[in-house]
Amino acid sequence: MATIDKPKVKVNGTDYGWPRKPVVVVCIDGGDPAYFDHGVKHGYIPNVERFMKNGFSAVADGTVPSVTCTNNMSIITGAPASVHGISGNFYLDPATGEAVVMTGPELLRGETIFAQFARAGARIAAVTAKDKLRRQLGKGLDISRGNICFSSEHADKVNKAEHGIDNALDFVGMPLPDMYSMELSLFVLEAGIRILKRDRPDILYLSLTDYIQHKYAPGEADAIEFYRKIDDCFGRLAELGAIVALTADHGMNDKSNAEGKPNVVWLQDILDAEFGKNDTKVICPITDHFIAHHGALGGFVRVYCRGGKATPDAIMRLIEPIPGITEIYDRHTVCEKFDLPLDREGDVAVISAKNVCVGGAEKEHDLSGLEGHRLRTHGGVTEARVPFVISEPISAAYREKVKSKPLNSYQIFDFAINGTR
Numbered sequence: 327m328a329t330i331d332k333p334k335v336k337v338n339g340t341d342y343g344w345p346r347k348p349v350v351v352v353c354i355d356g357g358d359p360a361y362f363d364h365g366v367k368h369g370y371i372p373n374v375e376r377f378m379k380n381g382f383s384a385v386a387d388g389t390v391p392s393v394t395c396t397n398n399m400s401i402i403t404g405a406p407a408s409v410h411g412i413s414g415n416f417y418l419d420p421a422t423g424e425a426v427v428m429t430g431p432e433l434l435r436g437e438t439i440f441a442q443f444a445r446a447g448a449r450i451a452a453v454t455a456k457d458k459l460r461r462q463l464g465k466g467l468d469i470s471r472g473n474i475c476f477s478s479e480h481a482d483k484v485n486k487a488e489h490g491i492d493n494a495l496d497f498v499g500m501p502l503p504d505m506y507s508m509e510l511s512l513f514v515l516e517a518g519i520r521i522l523k524r525d526r527p528d529i530l531y532l533s534l535t536d537y538i539q540h541k542y543a544p545g546e547a548d549a550i551e552f553y554r555k556i557d558d559c560f561g562r563l564a565e566l567g568a569i570v571a572l573t574a575d576h577g578m579n580d581k582s583n584a585e586g587k588p589n590v591v592w593l594q595d596i597l598d599a600e601f602g603k604n605d606t607k608v609i610c611p612i613t614d615h616f617i618a619h620h621g622a623l624g625g626f627v628r629v630y631c632r633g634g635k636a637t638p639d640a641i642m643r644l645i646e647p648i649p650g651i652t653e654i655y656d657r658h659t660v661c662e663k664f665d666l667p668l669d670r671e672g673d674v675a676v677i678s679a680k681n682v683c684v685g686g687a688e689k690e691h692d693l694s695g696l697e698g699h700r701l702r703t704h705g706g707v708t709e710a711r712v713p714f715v716i717s718e719p720i721s722a723a724y725r726e727k728v729k730s731k732p733l734n735s736y737q738i739f740d741f742a743i744n745g746t747r
C-alpha cells in the first residue's frame with residue numbers, strides 16, 4: 327500500500343504520519359553529549375559525524391529526574407512524565423507506603439507509539455539491554471502480529487509467543503552478554519541490524535545500557551572503544567536504508583572529590599538527626615537492580631513526610647543551606663517545573679549540583695561495586711541534556727519548531743517520522 331493511503335496515527339496528542347522507510351531510534355543509555363563531542367573532535371565516530379553534518383543535530387532537554395525508565399517512557403510515548411506517569415525507576419507506592427520499582431506496565435499511562443502504530447498495521451521491533459524496560463516497552467503491543475520485544479539481558483529466555491522471536495542468541499550470533507558489559511548494548515544493536523535486514527519493520531527502537539558511561543569518562547580507552555563500536559552499528563543501520571535517530575535517556579557526570587571518593591549528601595541521615603527515625607522517608611528514583619555502578623546514588627531524591635514532626639516547609643528550611651544542594655521544591659512546584667505527575671510525587675524534591683550526589687542513609691547504599699572507580703552518575707538537572715541527532719535533514723517547518731521552543735528528547739519520534747518528510 328502506498329504510504330499516502332495510510333491514516334495518521336495519533337499518540338498522546340501528537341499525529342504521526344506513516345514512516346516512508348524504517349525509522350530506527352536508538353536510546354544511548356547515559357549517552358551524555360560530551361561523548362559525542364569527544365568522538366567528533368577525535369574522529370572515531372564518523373557515522374554520527376556524518377549524520378550531524380548531513381542531517382540534524384541538537385542537544386535536547388530530557389525529562390527530570392534524569393533516569394532510565396522515566397526517559398525511555400517519555401521517548402516511546404512522545405510525552406512528558408505528567409502524561410505517562412513514570413517519574414522514576416523507583417517510587418513510594420502511595421497505596422501501600424512501600425518503595426517499589428516503577429517498571430510495571432500497569433503504571434504506564436496513555437499509549438505508546440509502538441502499540442498505536444501496531445494497531446494501525448505497522449511492524450514494530452523494540453530491543454532493550456535492560457529487561458526491566460521490556461514490559462513497559464511492550465505494553466499493548468500485539469506480539470502475535472509479527473512484532474518483536476525482548477531484552478539482551480534475557481536473550482537466552484525468549485520465545486516466539488511472548489517476545490516475537492526464537493533463539494535470539496543464534497539469530498544475533500553472540501553469546502548471552504554479561505549484565506555489566508559493553509556487549510549488553512552491542513547485542514541490542516546487532517539484533518536491531520539483523521531484524522532490520524530480515525523484517526524491515528516500520529519502527530525499530532533500540533535501548534542500550536549505561537554501564538560504560540558510569541565507569542568511563544569521555545576519552546578513556548573503554549569509552550572510546552564502545553563509541554567506535556556503536557558508531558559502526560549506527561552506520562550499518564543507515565546503510566540498510568533506515569532513518570537513524572540518536573538520543574539518550576540522560577547524561578552522566580563525575581561526582582567524586584579530589585581523593586576519588588564520592589561527594590554525597592546523606593539526606594536521610596540529616597533528616598533523621600533533625601526529625602527522628604521514621605519521620606521522613608528519602609526515595610532515590612535512580613534505584614534499580616543495576617546498582618553496582620552507582621550504588622543508587624544520583625542527583626535527585628524525593629522526601630516523604632511520614633511521621634508528624636517534619637513538614638515540607640521545615641524540611642526545605644533544613645536542606646537549603648547544605649552545600650552541594652542546588653534546588654529544593656515542594657510537590658506542586660516540582661511537578662509544574664518538570665512536568666511530573668502530581669499523584670506520584672514526594673512532599674519535597676531535592677536536586678544536587680553537577681559534582682555532587684544525594685542519597686538516603688549512608689549505611690543503606692552499597693558502593694563496593696565501584697571497585698575503585700570514581701563515582702559517575704546522573705538523575706539531576708545537570709544530567710538532563712541529551713544528544714538529538716537524525717541521519718537525514720529535517721523540514722523547514724521542523725527547523726522553525728526548534729527555533730521557537732525548547733526541544734525535548736521525547737520529540738525524537740516526531741522529528742524522525744514527521745520532521746524528515
Ligand SMILES: [Zn+2]
Pocket residue numbers: 355356393394395536575576
Ligand atoms: Zn539510564
